[in-house]
Amino acid sequence: MQARRVPGVSITPDPRRVLFRPFFPGGPERARTIIARIMTLSDAEVQSELDWVTEEFGDRHRNLLKFFARRFGEVGHLRLTDAPLSRERELLIGAYFTNEYSLEAAALFNPSMIWHPDQSGLKAGAKRFILSLRATGEGHISSLQFRSGVISPPGGDATGRRGRSPRIELDPVTAYVTTPERTLDRSFERSLFGKKLLELGVKYDFVRAVMGRLAERFTFSELRDVVEEARRTEPLPPRVAQEAADAVVGLAESNYEIRFDDDLPLCERIIFPSTPSEVKGIEDARFVEFTDDDGTITYYATYTAYDGRTAFPQLLETPDFLAFKAHTLNGPAVANKGLGLFPRKIGGRYACVGRQDGENIYLMFSDNPGFWYKKEILQRPTQPWEFVQLGNCGSPIETEAGWLVLSHGVGPMRKYCIGAFLLDKDDPMKVLGRLPEPLLTPAGNEREGYVPNVVYSCGGQIFDNELIIPYAMSDHASGFATVPLDDLLETLERNPA
Structure with missing residues (x-):
């Protein structure tokens, strides 16, 4: 039948349905250069550029300016000055580190x-x-x-x-x-977490070192600190240690x-x-x-x-x-x-x-x-x-x-x-x-x-x-x-x- x-x-x-996503061209040095260029703009030029961006992209997204503000919060520390910035300049910096993604x-x-x-x-x-x-x-x-x-x-x-x-x-x-927004689990159980790492094939010596430093229940921040310590101190090739560290943190973030x-x-x-x-x-x-x-x-x-x-x-x-x-x-x-x-x-x-x-x-x-x-x-x-x-x-x-x-x-x-x-x-x-x-x-x-x-x-x-x-x-x-x-x-x- x-x-x-x-x-x-x-x-x-439908390619017209687009998200805004974080955009980070190159490494930190390039990001600093981009921010430095934005800092050379006058207040009037900043306002003009921000007006253009919001007019061009505002009707394609909900809460676009909110995302620009979040992006500035994630990259603003790379600027070369600690002087306070206007909200418009912060939003424009955020816009330069944002792109559309047609999902x-x-x-x-x-x-x-x-x-x-x-x-x-x-x-x-x-x-x-x-x-x-x-x-x-x-x-x-x-x-x-x-x-x-x-x-x-x-x-x-x-x-x-x-x-x-x-x-x-x-x-x-x-x-x-x-x-x-995503929120990580508040705590993890050591025995189950360790078993899953071994199922995934993570380096046994690294898993043993990390699990041995943790309490029976632990938080993500505690895990991250222990993983970083194990990455530095365990006698493993740097590449192997980094891959194992990424796998452990990645499991928690899942x-x-x-x-x-x-x-x-x-x-x-x-x-x-x-x-x-x-x-x-x-x-x-x-x-x-x-x-x-x-x-x-x-x-x-x-x-x-x-x-x-x-x-x-x-x-x-x-x-x-x-x-x-x-x-x-x-x-x-x-x-x-x-x-x-x-x-x-x-x-x-x-x-x-x-x-x-x-x-x-x-x-x-x-x-x-x-x-x-x-x-x-x-x-x-x-x-x-x-x-x-x-x-x-x-x-x-x-x-x-x-x-x-x-x-x-x-x-x-x-x-x-x-x-x-x-x-x-x-x-x-x-x-x-x-x-x-x-x-x-x-x-x-x-x-x-x-x-x-x-x-x-x-x-x-x-x-x-x-x-x-x-x-x-x-x-x-x-x-x-x-x-x-x-x-x-x-x-x-x-x-x-």
């Missing part, structure tokens, strides 16, 4: 669909959703952004007959994007909190890389609405932080898509990409699927969503269209028949297709069925993009007895496809694994 594309509903990258200029893809926490004000039968998307811009840096929309039952035609697919309407998108203003539209909320482990991107968030035993709902997302060399599995959590906490995922069973949490505990434990060896799909259980130590193989490539590798396309979806898992398979010419399999509700190690053929394959202009011949999803939902699949097209843009749920489940049950 094949999924049906939803016509007329697509999400394409989705290259791509807007790999969507994950979740039901919106706010379902008020809708027509009968309709449901509001959130899409998380991977946005990629200059330098192939990926960030996380959001869209929203409403899905409704199929409408009738002139004869009163219902259409085939649900109606999907995307909410308008504003011109602005905003990143929040655990943080952010919060957006309550009145900021969802489409303007951007989670941009802000830590050493994320410097090259936040990739492929897989969101799930998790219901705990007491009924509490938390929205979790597993994602990959990438520093240009190493992929770091991370966990994001939020109660409302305004406040977020990011934490490292720990344990040898999370050493790869593509984790997807189940939406509730199974047998009193958290459960997760993932491609932990880059080839097969595994199942994992844990008492804590941040720690995963054991894995069992669940699926291996068996069909020609998936001989290269398998992976999951989002979190498992609960149905009456079992856990429905969207998957991806890679075949000849590195062609990515979307498939599906079904797991037993009580014992998900039991595979009840598996599609022998792809559910969705790249076709027509979907084959053209940054990475050709790819369809990929990070999670769908069930609505009005239809499986809704948001999917990326060749790592460039995103669209939607639908599948009648009953037909899909019947096909899976006819094809036991």
Whole structure:
């Protein structure tokens, strides 16, 4: 069976949506030279230049002058005089060390669909959703952004007959994007922190030296002081010591909190890389609405932080898509990409699927969503269209028949297709069925993009007895496809694994 594309509903990258980002050309000496040049301007010239900058860029951003002031606070110490400056001159200096970044200029893809926490004000039968998307811009840096929309039952035609697919309407998108302030975790636990460093392959002697100088619970500032001391005193080659020091501090900075203003539209909320482990991107968030035993709902997302060399599995959590906490995922069973949490505990434990060896799909259980130590193989490539590798396309979806898992398979010419399999509700190690053929394959202009011949999803939902699949097209843009749920489940049950 094949999924049906939803016509007329697509999400394409828009290069006009720009962030302001720190800009630092060259080293401190060059920065001092730039500031010295600004200091030669008269007050009138400073005012004129600042007026021009705010007129040229003010309508492209919210709070632009606030960011200029912050940038002056970060670079102002490099000026050659301690004399007080006018606010206008400080803001102009900040402007020279700021640049625009078009965060989705290259791509807007790999969507994950979740039901919106706010379902008020809708027509009968309709449901509001959130899409998380991977946005990629200059330098192939990926960030996380959001869209929203409403899905409704199929409408009738002139004869009163219902259409085939649900109606999907995307909410308008504003011109602005905003990143929040980041706050580091207040304290860390020494034993767990040390284990994670060793999992990451940080030099053992350096880890032992650092951990030996810390209390059982320590703060970021305490860690930074100890790391600097170890970097200076440990008998290691300077380059090795510096790499180890950067890795230790980078791990601590990977655990943080952010919060957006309550009145900021969802489409303007951007989670941009802000830590050493994320410097090259936040990739492929897989969101799930998790219901705990007491009924509490938390929205979790597993994602990959990438520093240009190493992929770091991370966990994001939020109660409302305004406040977020990011934490490292720990344990040898999370050493790869593509984790997807189940939406509730199974047998009193958290459960997760993932491609932990880059080839097969595994199942994992844990008492804590941040720690995963054991894995069992669940699926291996068996069909020609998936001989290269398998992976999951989002979190498992609960149905009456079992856990429905969207998957991806890679075949000849590195062609990515979307498939599906079904797991037993009580014992998900039991595979009840598996599609022998792809559910969705790249076709027509979907084959053209940054990475050709790819369809990929990070999670769908069930609505009005239809499986809704948001999917990326060749790592460039995103669209939607639908599948009648009953037909899909019947096909899976006819094809036991």
